[in-house]
Amino acid sequence: MKKLLLALATTTAVLGFASAASAQEKAKICFVYVGSKTDGGWTQAHDIGRQQVEKELGDKVETQFLENVPEGPDAERAIERLARSGCGLVFTTSFGFMDATIKIAQKFPDVKFEHATGYKTAPNVATYNSRFYEGRYIQGQIAAKMSQKGVAGYIASFPIPEVVMGINSFVIGARSVNPDFKIKVVWANTWFDPGKEADAAKALIDQGVDVLTQHTDTTAPMQVAAERGIKAFGQASDMIAAGPQTQLTAIVDTWGAYYVKRTQAFIDGKWETTSSWDGLKDGILTMAPYTNMPDDVKAMAEATEAKIKSGELKPFTGPLNKQDGTAWLKEGEASDDATLLGMNFYVEGVDDKLPQ
Amino acid sequence: MGIVEAILLSVITAATPLVLAAAGELVAERSGVLNLGVEGMMIMGAVCAFAATQLSGSPYIGVLAGIAAGALFSLLFGFLTLTLVANQVATGLALTLLGLGVSGMLGESFLGMQGIKLQPIAVPLLSQVPFIGPLLFRQDAIFYLSIAIVAGIHWFLFRTRSGLKLRAVGDSHGSAHALGVDVIRTRYLAVLFGGACAGLAGAQLSLVYTPQWVENMSAGRGWIALALVVFASWRPWRVVAGGYLFGAVSISQLHAQAFGIGIPSQFLSSLPYMATIVVLILISHNRRMTLINTPASLGKPFVPDR
Numbered sequence: 001m002k003k004l005l006l007a008l009a010t011t012t013a014v015l016g017f018a019s020a021a022s023a024q025e026k027a028k029i030c031f032v033y034v035g036s037k038t039d040g041g042w043t044q045a046h047d048i049g050r051q052q053v054e055k056e057l058g059d060k061v062e063t064q065f066l067e068n069v070p071e072g073p074d075a076e077r078a079i080e081r082l083a084r085s086g087c088g089l090v091f092t093t094s095f096g097f098m099d100a101t102i103k104i105a106q107k108f109p110d111v112k113f114e115h116a117t118g119y120k121t122a123p124n125v126a127t128y129n130s131r132f133y134e135g136r137y138i139q140g141q142i143a144a145k146m147s148q149k150g151v152a153g154y155i156a157s158f159p160i161p162e163v164v165m166g167i168n169s170f171v172i173g174a175r176s177v178n179p180d181f182k183i184k185v186v187w188a189n190t191w192f193d194p195g196k197e198a199d200a201a202k203a204l205i206d207q208g209v210d211v212l213t214q215h216t217d218t219t220a221p222m223q224v225a226a227e228r229g230i231k232a233f234g235q236a237s238d239m240i241a242a243g244p245q246t247q248l249t250a251i252v253d254t255w256g257a258y259y260v261k262r263t264q265a266f267i268d269g270k271w272e273t274t275s276s277w278d279g280l281k282d283g284i285l286t287m288a289p290y291t292n293m294p295d296d297v298k299a300m301a302e303a304t305e306a307k308i309k310s311g312e313l314k315p316f317t318g319p320l321n322k323q324d325g326t327a328w329l330k331e332g333e334a335s336d337d338a339t340l341l342g343m344n345f346y347v348e349g350v351d352d353k354l355p356q
Numbered sequence: 357m358g359i360v361e362a363i364l365l366s367v368i369t370a371a372t373p374l375v376l377a378a379a380g381e382l383v384a385e386r387s388g389v390l391n392l393g394v395e396g397m398m399i400m401g402a403v404c405a406f407a408a409t410q411l412s413g414s415p416y417i418g419v420l421a422g423i424a425a426g427a428l429f430s431l432l433f434g435f436l437t438l439t440l441v442a443n444q445v446a447t448g449l450a451l452t453l454l455g456l457g458v459s460g461m462l463g464e465s466f467l468g469m470q471g472i473k474l475q476p477i478a479v480p481l482l483s484q485v486p487f488i489g490p491l492l493f494r495q496d497a498i499f500y501l502s503i504a505i506v507a508g509i510h511w512f513l514f515r516t517r518s519g520l521k522l523r524a525v526g527d528s529h530g531s532a533h534a535l536g537v538d539v540i541r542t543r544y545l546a547v548l549f550g551g552a553c554a555g556l557a558g559a560q561l562s563l564v565y566t567p568q569w570v571e572n573m574s575a576g577r578g579w580i581a582l583a584l585v586v587f588a589s590w591r592p593w594r595v596v597a598g599g600y601l602f603g604a605v606s607i608s609q610l611h612a613q614a615f616g617i618g619i620p621s622q623f624l625s626s627l628p629y630m631a632t633i634v635v636l637i638l639i640s641h642n643r644r645m646t647l648i649n650t651p652a653s654l655g656k657p658f659v660p661d662r
Contacts, residue, residue, distance in 0.1 A: 036460060036571045036572075038460075038464055038467050038571065039570065039571060040467055040468055040570055153614070159621075184614045184616065185613070185614075186610055186613045186614050186621075187613060187621035187622075187625070188610075188625075189621060189622060189625040190575070192570075192572070192575070193575040193576075194561075194565075194566040194568065194570055194573050194575070195370065195561065195565050195566055195573070195575060195577070196575070196606075197566075198565065198566045199366055199370055199606070199607055199610055200610050200614075202362070202366045203363075203366065203607065203610035203611045203613075203614050204614050206359060206362035206363065206366075206611070207359070207611065207614045207615065209614075218566070218568070218570050218573075219468075219568060219570075220566040220568065223471075223566060223567065223568065241468060241469075241470060242470065242568070351616050352613075352616060353616075353620075355620045355621045355622055
């Protein structure tokens with residue numbers, strides 16, 4: 001018995017030593033995904049970022065990921081498992097992982113965590129997000145130029161600030177071109193249900209919209225738009241394959257550069273808690289090629305994109321009113337980030353009642 | 357095209373997979389087998405239909421592949437619950453989880469591919485009738501099949517000797533066995549049929565509803581189909597009524613939103629489910645009627661000569 005115990009102790013020590021040694025050689029970077037890494041949208045974009053880390057940092061890193069992790073208690077277990085298995089830096093890539101990330105981070109003060117799209121930080125938890133709304137502003141402008149009827153359809157997922165912000169930005173962009181522009185909003189109450197998204201697209205088109213945009217994850221709305229011969233915008237990934245004659249542009253999530261930057265900082269021992277909210281200029285989101293539109297519209301879109309990148313144009317700049325007509329931002333006043341991140345109201349011009 | 361016509365067209369597309377999967381499950385349940393794996397068989401049908409269509413170029417080959425995939429997958433359930441007498445509820449749940457996983461794996465190389473849509477077939481003359489023509493007689497083959505299958509099931513269950521035997525197996529497998537009916541064989545066939553229907557429903561998803569493949573694209577429709585069977589109190593035509601009611605409520609709530617009616621969207625989204633609950637309450641109110649239609653041996657394992 002004593003012998004056995006001794007053997008066990010030796011093995012543990014050796015194993016412990018081995019893992020410590022390899023940890024010194026290679027940084028272990030881990031990812032927690034809410035969906036499947038081949039979902040064609042949100043999670044796939046994160047996984048492409050992970051692959052970029054492997055490609056660019058090569059031998060210095062080793063990556064690991066857990067996919068299809070449900071938000072809730074399971075997320076805690078998944079994150080804890082990664083933290084225990086020797087991950088040095090863990091990216092949790094869904095809003096719903098916020099509290100789980102904070103909780104596990106307290107248990108593992110030596111492990112660094114990065115949570116996407118959240119707002120809670122800790123000494124070892126950073127947050128990162130992308131200014132998707134900058135792309136939506138450009139889409140709004142394009143929609144206003146392309147629509148003959150002056151009405152766009154918007155398929156929304158859940159009434160969280162991120163989505164409300166996108167709707168507002170789209171409307172502000174559209175009304176900067178056509179002050180009478182209107183949008184119809186349908187809440188699908190899902191991120192991912194091709195059938196329901198297609199039904200929502202059909203309903204909007206049947207009610208007379210002639211440009212379609214979506215904040216849900218599948219290409220089903222794009223397909224319906226293509227079938228009905230109207231134009232549409234892609235979401236999260238370039239969806240041109242689903243509508244070669246249909247897609248005007250798409251907001252493409254490109255997390256890779258950020259992941260490489262942060263991993264490098266981690267390897268160099270320079271990692272710090274940050275709350276980063278990058279935009280078009282940082283390359284964390286890019287616009288898919290402007291297609292299926294006349295040259296003047298394309299030129300306008302490119303000019304707007306350049307202005308946003310240079311910082312000359314901020315989509316949420318006054319004069320802007322809230323939906324009920326009360327003043328929100330004065331002439332020339334730009335909204336602060338905190339208001340945007342907690343956005344729970346519509347701006348003037350949205351033809352929908354915000355679900356509360 | 358008027359708005360009513362447009363809404364009805366969307367309703368038909370949304371309801372067809374529910375009707376198909378529920379009709380198949382109804383036959384399995386009538387024989388006394390509760391197969392909770394509808395979602396899994398459906399998604400297997402969807403992925404195989406899509407894959408076969410891509411490889412062969414013909415959506416009709418895809419439809420056949422979907423049917424075959426659903427049936428084959430249900431055979432696994434049959435083997436476990438009928439031959440090995442495993443617990444039906446647990447096996448059904450496992451089948452759903454397995455189907456969702458395996459389909460994701462099989463479909464990986466087909467992600468993002470452009471689907472080929474199953475084209476509508478116009479019925480000569482009838483498709484010219486105003487209003488009804490474009491709605492009912494300019495549809496795809498799977499829609500026609502769904503109606504034919506329900507009619508066929510009704511005829512089979514209530515007008516044929518084999519149907520009577522199947523119902524007997526579901527109501528009292530002991531008595532049916534004593535009378536010389538091969539209980540296990542009957543149940544195998546019923547499970548296979550249910551699987552084939554679920555597979556066809558899956559093919560509708562990836563070839564008609566949204567001609568593409570994405571993981572988990574059935575998005576819970578298998579579970580709704582299961583609820584529909586109870587909703588229909590195991591009567592075939594009521595499955596159609598229930599499926600279309602469900603489809604109608606889910607489509608009209610989207611239209612209500614687009615129209616700008618100020619009702620919270622979460623409430624509207626839950627309407628189809630609430631409608632189901634209300635009808636279930638109304639049905640269960642009449643206890644005798646429920647008992648008459650419920651297969652008495654539903655979910656009970658059968659072990660001959662023991």
